Amino acid sequence: MNLRNNKIQKRNIGGYWINDNEIHDKFYVPKFFDKDLIYNLIFIFIFLVAFSLRLYSLGDRAVHHDESLHGYFAYQMYIGSGYEHNPLMHGIFLFQLVSLSFFFFGDSEFSLRFPMALVGSIIIFLPILMKDRLGHLGSIFASLMLAISPSILYFSRFARNDIFMLFIFLLLVIAMWKYFSNKDSKWLYIFSIFMAIGFITKETQYIFVAIISMFLIFMARDNIKNWLFGKIPITSFNDYGKFLIFVIILSAPMLAASISIFQNVINITLANNDTNSLTPIGLPESNGQLFAIIISLLLLLSSILVSFIFNKKLFFLPFLIFISLVFLFFTNFLSNLSGISTGIWQSLGYWIAQQDVARGSQPWYYYITLGSIYEFMPLGISFLGFSYLLIKSRYLSLFPIVIIIVSFVILADNEASYTNGKINTTGIFFQLILYFSLLILPLTIKASNFYKFLFFWAISSFLLYTYAGEKMPWLITNITLPFILLSSKILNDFFTRVKFSYSHIKYYIIIFFSALLFINLLWRLITHDLGTETEQFLNIWLIFLIFGFLFFILQSISRVISKKQTFYYFLIPLLLLTSIFTFRSSWILNYNNFDTPNEMMIYTQTSPHLHKVSKTIDKIAFQSLEEKSIRISVDTTDAFSWPWQWYLRQYENVTFDDHTQDINIDDVSILLLSYKNDLRGPERNNFTQGQKFPFRWWFPEKYKNAKFSDVVSTIFDKNRWNNSLDYFIYRKLEYDLGSIDSYLYIQKDYNYDSR
Numbered sequence: 001m002n003l004r005n006n007k008i009q010k011r012n013i014g015g016y017w018i019n020d021n022e023i024h025d026k027f028y029v030p031k032f033f034d035k036d037l038i039y040n041l042i043f044i045f046i047f048l049v050a051f052s053l054r055l056y057s058l059g060d061r062a063v064h065h066d067e068s069l070h071g072y073f074a075y076q077m078y079i080g081s082g083y084e085h086n087p088l089m090h091g092i093f094l095f096q097l098v099s100l101s102f103f104f105f106g107d108s109e110f111s112l113r114f115p116m117a118l119v120g121s122i123i124i125f126l127p128i129l130m131k132d133r134l135g136h137l138g139s140i141f142a143s144l145m146l147a148i149s150p151s152i153l154y155f156s157r158f159a160r161n162d163i164f165m166l167f168i169f170l171l172l173v174i175a176m177w178k179y180f181s182n183k184d185s186k187w188l189y190i191f192s193i194f195m196a197i198g199f200i201t202k203e204t205q206y207i208f209v210a211i212i213s214m215f216l217i218f219m220a221r222d223n224i225k226n227w228l229f230g231k232i233p234i235t236s237f238n239d240y241g242k243f244l245i246f247v248i249i250l251s252a253p254m255l256a257a258s259i260s261i262f263q264n265v266i267n268i269t270l271a272n273n274d275t276n277s278l279t280p281i282g283l284p285e286s287n288g289q290l291f292a293i294i295i296s297l298l299l300l301l302s303s304i305l306v307s308f309i310f311n312k313k314l315f316f317l318p319f320l321i322f323i324s325l326v327f328l329f330f331t332n333f334l335s336n337l338s339g340i341s342t343g344i345w346q347s348l349g350y351w352i353a354q355q356d357v358a359r360g361s362q363p364w365y366y367y368i369t370l371g372s373i374y375e376f377m378p379l380g381i382s383f384l385g386f387s388y389l390l391i392k393s394r395y396l397s398l399f400p401i402v403i404i405i406v407s408f409v410i411l412a413d414n415e416a417s418y419t420n421g422k423i424n425t426t427g428i429f430f431q432l433i434l435y436f437s438l439l440i441l442p443l444t445i446k447a448s449n450f451y452k453f454l455f456f457w458a459i460s461s462f463l464l465y466t467y468a469g470e471k472m473p474w475l476i477t478n479i480t481l482p483f484i485l486l487s488s489k490i491l492n493d494f495f496t497r498v499k500f501s502y503s504h505i506k507y508y509i510i511i512f513f514s515a516l517l518f519i520n521l522l523w524r525l526i527t528h529d530l531g532t533e534t535e536q537f538l539n540i541w542l543i544f545l546i547f548g549f550l551f552f553i554l555q556s557i558s559r560v561i562s563k564k565q566t567f568y569y570f571l572i573p574l575l576l577l578t579s580i581f582t583f584r585s586s587w588i589l590n591y592n593n594f595d596t597p598n599e600m601m602i603y604t605q606t607s608p609h610l611h612k613v614s615k616t617i618d619k620i621a622f623q624s625l626e627e628k629s630i631r632i633s634v635d636t637t638d639a640f641s642w643p644w645q646w647y648l649r650q651y652e653n654v655t656f657d658d659h660t661q662d663i664n665i666d667d668v669s670i671l672l673l674s675y676k677n678d679l680r681g682p683e684r685n686n687f688t689q690g691q692k693f694p695f696r697w698w699f700p701e702k703y704k705n706a707k708f709s710d711v712v713s714t715i716f717d718k719n720r721w722n723n724s725l726d727y728f729i730y731r732k733l734e735y736d737l738g739s740i741d742s743y744l745y746i747q748k749d750y751n752y753d754s755r
Helices: 035-055 065-078 093-105 109-134 136-148 150-155 162-182 186-199 204-219 221-228 239-266 287-330 339-353 366-374 376-393 395-412 425-444 449-467 473-497 502-527 533-561 563-592 608-623 641-647 708-716 718-730
Strands: 010-013 016-019 632-635 654-657 670-674 691-698 738-746
Touching: 035 109, 035 136, 065 093, 065 109, 065 641, 093 109, 093 162, 109 136, 109 150, 109 162, 109 473, 136 150, 136 473, 136 563, 150 162, 150 366, 150 473, 150 563, 162 186, 162 204, 162 239, 162 449, 162 473, 186 204, 186 239, 186 287, 204 221, 204 239, 204 449, 204 473, 239 287, 239 339, 287 339, 366 376, 366 449, 366 473, 366 563, 376 395, 376 425, 376 449, 376 473, 376 563, 395 425, 425 449, 449 473, 473 563, 502 533, 502 563, 502 718, 533 563, 608 641, 608 670, 608 691, 608 738, 641 654
Parallel strands: 632 654, 632 670
Antiparallel strands: 010 016, 670 738, 691 738
């Protein structure tokens, strides 16, 4: 017998070991689609969907006031006129990206918003880097929610810095936890680079640094205590303590202006808040300038020394990269050296000075209201998950929960906490106690440190942005991001507990439709008129009879697949409906009402009529022989010069005049006036009949003066419930939109064809 010829030969083909003797006998399918490939394809699909949603009709919406500022000054940079950093418009990074977009695509509304749309799409891939923490399913859920989140999608199509900051925050979190996992120094370099980009993009970076610093302090509290008492050297800190030192090294030079909080105590103006002063808001005056220079240099030298002494191999070079990037970008690559003072000092000083101004004048419950309308999915899932972990933690969380309840009760008592409509000493004390207890609460749960961080990040973001004087709709994205990650982690853990069996499919189907029926009946019970007296009694009785029947069915199924699995499958339809409503809310906001402030998310929006008027002006200029040299006068009353500065950026003969004064308009071809300064009788003779149009309009802010008692009464008042639901589902408003009007006048000499 020839043993060699009978020896089995195998080869690896497509991931399978194949027997040569059987290769012709059996049909073989190569293993092309492994788990990793499918996983990556899912993210590519989500990215393509997200990118399509962000690019669709990107240039159609009228340019918002803030967008026009960003677009105009980016255009000036693009044509070579330079740019000087101004903290009013936040960091310089946006202007550099937008001017680069103009370079590649030309200056238009589309290219103005394209960098935001691109970054808002690329962020979809970042959860891949967190799959070791979020889980494979959790990272997919995170990307899906980032793709369809109403607020994140809206501000991915809006020329503001906020979507850049979300990308930066998420990458900083990834870098921090990756470093904790593998101690690879590359993550320190990535962290330092994006810390710098965060500071040169927007001042919300300071809030994020405060959040991660507070978390790291708590996680290293024992090390810090022992170091203060001289029991251990600073080099013996745990990973959280060492990373805290790294964050302080990077941030210290940028925090110099924080001392201006105490300027009234030391009687030195370190951040000017007087609008009548010649000194720009946020910068120091007279002897405060020397003080500011000394403080800034001391903090810079401290960071250099600590990074060099503590761990020069790990911390010193990343710090040099960080400070170099800050220096280069704030000086616009050395073209504006004064950017050092505006970037390092005024960036923070300006917003400290603006804290009491409280732009937007929104109430403390603003983000609760906004979140419940748009981001109910991540908020709801996070709340349920947090409640479950609090119950699981038992006595550990009991004390802060009691303190929170007591603080809420006292703050809800107008007589105890308020005097003449203003919060008194008692109210301030319990407000601080409430904030501190809410911050401590997520750190008491029995869960992984990463879970604790996500809960802490979500709750502290809500508290800090609520406390901040300026409350605007775009800032809710900073609250939404941690809630999306948190809810994704919760969903990952939820679905890993859900067990599937082909033999139980019929039970899953019954549970699914039972859940839908339960939701439908509950909806009818809460929102519908069930009749009067006998009819109402019969309807309520019938609904509860069906509830009982459903309970009996589910109880029977639970004996087969267990109570836990029955409950899990019962929650899945609710999750599905929530997802559908989230996508619907996002679509209506971004594509139906994108420039009409029926949406609370839309803040004082330029009306679409102005967008059309700009096209009319372009057509008049094209039909005339003057083209871009046509004479245009724009009224500056009520800040009407914006967004016209953007729309008329290419016209050579535009003046922005205060038409409350006597302005010579004899040689003016096109007039754009505030409704307050409509033309008088004799002046009208040289112009066609004025076209009146809404200049900008805004959401009716009738919610601002709501009291705690109003919130309670809304819960139990069915009519108020119906009004709230009408808005939530159909965007029906009880009040008219606020608006301010404008007039377009065209000189009669122009034979304008409006066709």
